[in-house]
Amino acid sequence: MRLSTRGRYGLRALFDLALNQSGGPIPLSEIARRQNISESYLEQLFASLRKAGLVKSVRGAHGGYNLGASADAIYIGQILRTLEGDIAPADCVNDRHATECSGADACVTRIIWEKIKDSIDQVIDSISLGDMVQKQNELDQKNLKNGIVNNSHTQCNI
Amino acid sequence: MRLSTRGRYGLRALFDLALNQSGGPIPLSEIARRQNISESYLEQLFASLRKAGLVKSVRGAHGGYNLGASADAIYIGQILRTLEGDIAPADCVNDRHATECSGADACVTRIIWEKIKDSIDQVIDSISLGDMVQKQNELDQKNLKNGIVNNSHTQCNI
DNA sequence: CCAATTCCTACTAAATTACTATAGATTAAC
DNA sequence: GTTAATCTATAGTAATTTAGTAGGAATTGG
Numbered sequence: 415m416r417l418s419t420r421g422r423y424g425l426r427a428l429f430d431l432a433l434n435q436s437g438g439p440i441p442l443s444e445i446a447r448r449q450n451i452s453e454s455y456l457e458q459l460f461a462s463l464r465k466a467g468l469v470k471s472v473r474g475a476h477g478g479y480n481l482g483a484s485a486d487a488i489y490i491g492q493i494l495r496t497l498e499g500d501i502a503p504a505d506c507v508n509d510r511h512a513t514e515c516s517g518a519d520a521c522v523t524r525i526i527w528e529k530i531k532d533s534i535d536q537v538i539d540s541i542s543l544g545d546m547v548q549k550q551n552e553l554d555q556k557n558l559k560n561g562i563v564n565n566s567h568t569q570c571n572i
Numbered sequence: 573m574r575l576s577t578r579g580r581y582g583l584r585a586l587f588d589l590a591l592n593q594s595g596g597p598i599p600l601s602e603i604a605r606r607q608n609i610s611e612s613y614l615e616q617l618f619a620s621l622r623k624a625g626l627v628k629s630v631r632g633a634h635g636g637y638n639l640g641a642s643a644d645a646i647y648i649g650q651i652l653r654t655l656e657g658d659i660a661p662a663d664c665v666n667d668r669h670a671t672e673c674s675g676a677d678a679c680v681t682r683i684i685w686e687k688i689k690d691s692i693d694q695v696i697d698s699i700s701l702g703d704m705v706q707k708q709n710e711l712d713q714k715n716l717k718n719g720i721v722n723n724s725h726t727q728c729n730i
Numbered sequence: 731c732c733a734a735t736t737c738c739t740a741c742t743a744a745a746t747t748a749c750t751a752t753a754g755a756t757t758a759a760c
Numbered sequence: 761g762t763t764a765a766t767c768t769a770t771a772g773t774a775a776t777t778t779a780g781t782a783g784g785a786a787t788t789g790g
Contacts, residue, residue, distance in 0.1 A: 473757065474766060601734090
């Protein structure tokens with residue numbers, strides 16, 4: 415039940431974008447370098463994110479990407495669903511893929527999948543990029559007090 | 573983030589076993605037929621389940637499988653983890669696979685994965701096979717009142 | 731003995747994942 | 761107007777994972 419790299423990289427990339435917003439657009443090469451993700455792979459992910467309105471692009475030299483909305487208005491559920499499809503443990507509870515199952519109204523196993531899905535949804539639809547940025551600031555403050563300095567927020571190999 | 577057939581079939585098979593317990597061991601061929609799952613694939617799954625103590629086997633003619641404990645004492649978390657490994661959206665929060673990540677103590681993305689994992693764990697570690705059996709009985713009662721009869725609990729193609 | 735069963739291991743085809751490659755379009759800066 | 765930096769689009773591909781199948785050995789009731 416692991417997310418694929420699409421969802422994992424995509425969230426990290428958008429979080430990076432949210433952390434490093436500066437008014438002007440951020441080129442993918444920067445995000446790729448900071449996050450240690452292949453630039454051309456990111457291009458694919460950002461194509462999907464752009465179509466979903468989660469980022470806005472500026473073409474040409476000095477172009478790049480900006481968030482498509484305020485970080486407080488972008489929930490990680492939107493990001494993950496854009497990149498991974500509906501987050502569901504089985505197709506019978508996938509709202510998009512929608513594989514109907516005969517006898518679903520008497521299927522207890524299906525109820526289990528639904529509960530799992532609902533609990534995931536509740537998490538990912540209640541946390542925004544803005545929340546993540548705020549949390550990062552808190553963590554940095556805390557670590558600063560303890561003498562730990564990490565201003566990179568990068569190099570995740572997962 | 574779909575579960576693989578190992579987890580999905582495995583849960584259905586053990587639920588089938590819990591529903592159809594009769595004292596004596598149930599051969600896999602029965603479960604395979606009722607649940608529409610390949611018998612030889614089930615053999616593989618039950619090998620893992622047996623090693624984990626979730627089922628007990630009786631070899632030879634008239635042999636088969638029984639639950640390894642009371643249905644009330646077998647939680648679906650145990651079943652899914654036996655067949656799928658730890659249920660985690662990313663390796664950095666996988667307690668078994670345990671891919672350590674440098675800077676994990678300042679990683680907000682990791683905190684997200686952890687919340688997702690925790691919410692899944694809470695669901696799967698709070699529902700037992702016994703709960704599922706009880707729920708099935710309730711559903712059958714309800715459907716009976718409405719004239720819907722479904723005594724098969726089978727043929728899921730998901 | 732024989733049939734029904736679990737047990738064990740190896741193999742394999744299909745699907746998915748995680749990219750890479752290539753070509754093109756757009757734009758800022760010089 | 762040329763160049764370099766950037767996004768856009770599509771196709772290809774190697775590695776991995778999934779979802780089984782196959783074949784046979786061991787066990788046991790009748």
